[in-house]
Amino acid sequence: MVEANFSGKLSGQTLLMSGGSRGIGLAIAVRAAREGANIVFMAKTDTADPRLPGTVHTAAAQIEAAGGRVLPIVGDIRDDSSVTAAVEKAAEHFGGVDIVVNNASAISLDGFGALSLKRYDLMSEINARGTFSLISAALPHLLESRSPRVLSLSPPLNLDPSWFGAHAPYTVSKYAMTMLTLGVAEQFREQGVLANCLWPATLIDTAAVRNVVAGAGRIAGARRPDIMADAALIVLSGGTEETTGQCYLDEEVVRATGVDDLSVYLAEGVQEDQLEPDLFLGRAGD
Numbered sequence: 579m580v581e582a583n584f585s586g587k588l589s590g591q592t593l594l595m596s597g598g599s600r601g602i603g604l605a606i607a608v609r610a611a612r613e614g615a616n617i618v619f620m621a622k623t624d625t626a627d628p629r630l631p632g633t634v635h636t637a638a639a640q641i642e643a644a645g646g647r648v649l650p651i652v653g654d655i656r657d658d659s660s661v662t663a664a665v666e667k668a669a670e671h672f673g674g675v676d677i678v679v680n681n682a683s684a685i686s687l688d689g690f691g692a693l694s695l696k697r698y699d700l701m702s703e704i705n706a707r708g709t710f711s712l713i714s715a716a717l718p719h720l721l722e723s724r725s726p727r728v729l730s731l732s733p734p735l736n737l738d739p740s741w742f743g744a745h746a747p748y749t750v751s752k753y754a755m756t757m758l759t760l761g762v763a764e765q766f767r768e769q770g771v772l773a774n775c776l777w778p779a780t781l782i783d784t785a786a787v788r789n790v791v792a793g794a795g796r797i798a799g800a801r802r803p804d805i806m807a808d809a810a811l812i813v814l815s816g817g818t819e820e821t822t823g824q825c826y827l828d829e830e831v832v833r834a835t836g837v838d839d840l841s842v843y844l845a846e847g848v849q850e851d852q853l854e855p856d857l858f859l860g861r862a863g864d
Contacts, residue, residue, distance in 0.1 A: 582679065587815035589614030591725065592672040592675035596655045596712050597682030599623045601784035602633030602731060603642065605803035606810045611646020615677070615810060618668035620651040620660065630785045647672075655682045665715040673718035677814060680709040680730040680755060685786060687745040700746050705732075706754035709738035713762055721769055727814055729772035730759040731806070731860035734752060740862035752858070756825060763823035772822040774813055778806055779829040780853045783845040799854030805843040808832055827859075 593610050597603045598619035607617045623633045638650035649671050653660035668675050673684060686697050709730060718724035731742040732755035741749045756775050763773035781787060783800040809828035829840060841850060855864075 582822060586614050588677075588804075588811070589674040590616070591676040592616040592618060592668060592674055593679060593701065593814075594712070594716060595619040595681050597621050599677075599712050600630060601786060602782060602803045602806045603679070603681035604632065604637050604777075605807035606681065607637070607641050607648075608644045608646070608815070609807035609811050610677075611641045611648065611802075615813075616647045616649075616672040617641050618649040618664065618672070618675075619653065619662040620653040620655065621682070622654045624652045629789060630798075632743055632785075643757050647659055647716050649717055650852040655712065656703045657822070658711060661711045661715050662710075665712075665719065668860040669719050674723055675716050676709050676723040676725055677712055677727045677729070678716045678720065679810070680712060680728070680732070680759070682708055683731065683752075683755075683786075685748055687748060689743075689745050689747070701751040702754075705751035706758070709755045709758050713758070720768075726769075726771045728759060728762055728771065729810060729814060730755050730773075730775045730779065732756040732759065732775045733777040733817070733826075733856075734775070734827075736858050736860075737748040738861050741858055742830065744862040760825075766825045767822060774822060775825040776806065776813060777825065777827055777858070778856045779827040779859065782806060783855055798843045798848065799852045801843040801853065802847060804844050805829065805832060 588610050593615045595603055595607060598607050599621040605620055613618050621634045626633055634650045634652050638648050641648040641856060651664045651667060653664055655661060664844060682704055684701045686693060686701060732752050735753055735756055759773050760774050762771060781800040782803055784803060805828050812831050813826060831863040
């Protein structure tokens, strides 16, 4: 796992995240807290859901246990006033916003004829609109930061038609996150805003993926969220050659630091030869 090279690189910087009460978002928040970052995250899970363990409060406790300073906020990324209030609370509490992580996401792999308009709207509003909303609200503070960064957990733009045939609505919503992030990178390149995307090379064992991909069962070919947390730390700490407008895969980022053995990231009971590629890599169905 990645340790010494990035120790303390985020010290004193304020990271604002959408979601983060569980899964990959929480792993990134805990990892950044260990490196000295102030963590502000806005999530709507105020009380426990048996399908999705973890709340804003349990996540805050884990971040604090990692040594971080944390400001948990109960709010909905779809609500403009909640987003604006979260940004202002972050800036007031910690003196600014240096990093925005677009982590909140909704997933359904249904296509035409199966997906309801309500579910389509949910994915569009959380994935695409939520990314635009959080970046827009935080932008004035980012432009005042000495090291402004945006990281979106969204995939490389693979235009193989199979991904549209498989689940066009979800594909569009996730690609929109990527395009918006690349747009920020280009629009504010001269102002020094570094905006990148990060995506898992393999399935990641989270409650959300278990419910959708594995039907509430164990994911046979997955890694733990820790690999995404380490990769996010590397990208946010400037440990990548290309620093803006890039779409990174977690394992490539980690390997680039000299780590060859990724077995430490395997989910319980999983072997390397069982790993399954994540969505949007290669061709759907392969």
